[in-house]
Amino acid sequence: MSKEAVFTMxxxxxxxxxxxxxxxxxxxxxxxxxxxxxxxxxxxxxEARDYDAFLARKVDAGRASMHASVGHSNTxxxxxxAARRAIAAK
Numbered sequence: 679m680s681k682e683a684v685f686t687m688x689x690x691x692x693x694x695x696x697x698x699x700x701x702x703x704x705x706x707x708x709x710x711x712x713x714x715x716x717x718x719x720x721x722x723x724x725e726a727r728d729y730d731a732f733l734a735r736k737v738d739a740g741r742a743s744m745h746a747s748v749g750h751s752n753t754x755x756x757x758x759x760a761a762r763r764a765i766a767a768k
Contacts, residue, residue, distance in 0.1 A: 685712075
């Protein structure tokens with residue numbers, strides 16, 4: 679992958695010194711470590727957005743089901759699983 683973009687940032691001198699020391703101790707260039715951290719951050723953000731979208735679809739489907747009077751009430755579900763727990767406990 680081409681590395682043509684330059685990224686400049688401000689940070690505390692102590693943080694920079696600690697980071698540079700740890701990168702050196704790991705025998706890795708600081709720029710490589712930063713690229714990996716950035717890639718990990720991007721991946722986590724995408725996964726979180728994907729999960730949020732998945733969850734929103736599930737909630738919407740559940741609400742649509744409730745509005746269409748499809749499914750069971752909370753009381754019915756609680757009773758059903760109480761019976762299942764009682765059987766499993768035997």
